[in-house]
Amino acid sequence: MVKNRHDGGHGIPEVSFAAPVGTPAGVEVLSLADLRHRVPGERLTVPQRPDFHHLITLSEGILPHTVDFTGYALEPGSWLWIRPGQVQQWDDLTQAEGTLVLFRQDFLDPATAAGARLEDPHAPVLRRPLSEDAAALRLAAEHLSSEFRALGHLPLEIHTAALRHLLAVLVLRLAHLTSPAGSPGPGPDxxxxxxxxxxxxxxxxxxxxxxxxxxxxxxxxxxxxxxxxxxxxxxxxxxxxxxxxxxxxxxxxxxxxxxxxxxxxxxxxxxxxxxxxxxxxxxxxxxxxxxxxxxxxx
Structure with missing residues (x-):
């Protein structure tokens, strides 16, 4: 899933994306239970600076998570979007179940990257969608997860293209919620x-x-x-x-x-x-x- 590298011994480790063997390079979908099983708890709670995107959503429980030294509380139906270069820390992963989507920015085509504002350092971290948006996002995430697990059902290049399109749907919907962070109103001028x-x-x-x-x-x-x-x-x-x-x-x-x-x-x-x-x-x-x-x- 990831590879750690340090800046000289004592800083926060940078984390690079490493796709599981045999899967398309650039994207991975896993459950939080999978993450707990794969990565020791002491490693998860250490601050890290990934060079790829994290999308986290919950199906049950509460997930405290720190991004750029600000604490957030993720609840079922809400989403956390952590971008490359931000410092993140898993605070307590034992009380939540949900889905984690990891992807490199270059996995998506330039038009999607621009439309989803992937390079916007000011985009909100926590998003609490309205019910209609939450349902559409849940469906998009489930479809993406199902396709990721269906490795081998299609030729790899077709499987990769399908993942790219499904991920595009998810990030475009997240970037253009009807009510970003649950707060309706005009955007900045x-x-x-x-x-x-x-x-x-x-x-x-x-x-x-x-x-x-x-x-x-x-x-x-x-x-x-x-x-x-x-x-x-x-x-x-x-x-x-x-x-x-x-x-x-x-x-x-x-x-x-x-x-x-x-x-x-x-x-x-x-x-x-x-x-x-x-x-x-x-x-x-x-x-x-x-x-x-x-x-x-x-």
Whole structure:
């Protein structure tokens, strides 16, 4: 299913996709019971950074799961979508049954990848579909799972094509739920989306709202109005939260000293970075690293 590789000994292990022998490369469907049987519990509870997509849905029970240092509670009918590069951690897999779909992004055709927004780092992690969507998603997942288990019933190339189409149906439906995360309402406007994309590109270069406003041709007030309307946060908070997330990933995933991480994130000194991080998380960078690796108080 997966292969672990470490960044130098002590960071969060990166996990690469490895298809089971004899199955199509790029996708796997298994039950959570299969996962428990295949992977020791102590390995499951270690934070990991996979380079492929995870889709998780439950048939019964409750599944606590941590993604990018935020805890989620998955319930029957809801879905968790973990994307490549995000740090995830299985908290307790003993109280849930359900389905896990693993796939490499290049398994799907470019049109599906674009339509399902597979590369969107801001897509919601947890989705709670309305009943009509939940039924359609359950059917899509069951069909995909049935076809995956039917290896040998068709020529391998036809079997692979069928899996690709069935997975496309599932991810397209998930990406375009009638009510993403169970919250009806209009999506974010174009001003916010342009700002969000600019922050994703330049957060390590500047944390000043004025710089983004100038680059995008808006006033700082316009940007703040757009972010408040779309996500309930001021423009500066959007920037700072993205910087904090990247800092957490770097601290958890590598053994780089705080001074080097500070430089990568555009801070003038390790002291400035430490003050920024502590103000927004309540922990020093080193204390956070020890906590996420299980060496400090949680």
């Amino acid at each position: 174009a001003t916010y989306l342009r700002f969000r994309d600019a922050v994703e590109r330049d957060f390590a270069r500047t944390r000043r709202v004025e710089d983004y406003a100038e680059a995008l041709g808006y006033s700082s007030r316009t940007l703040s109005r757009a972010t408040l309307a779309s996500v309930g946060l001021g423009a500066k908070e959007v920037i700072d939260r993205r910087v904090v997330l990247e800092a957490k990933r770097l601290l958890a995933h590598s053994d780089q000293p705080a001074a080097r991480i500070a430089g990568r994130l555009g801070f003038s000194s390790a002291t400035h970075f430490s003050k920024f991080f502590h103000k927004r998380t309540g922990q020093s960078p080193i204390a956070f690293r020890e906590t996420v690796r299980g060496h400090g108080p949680r």
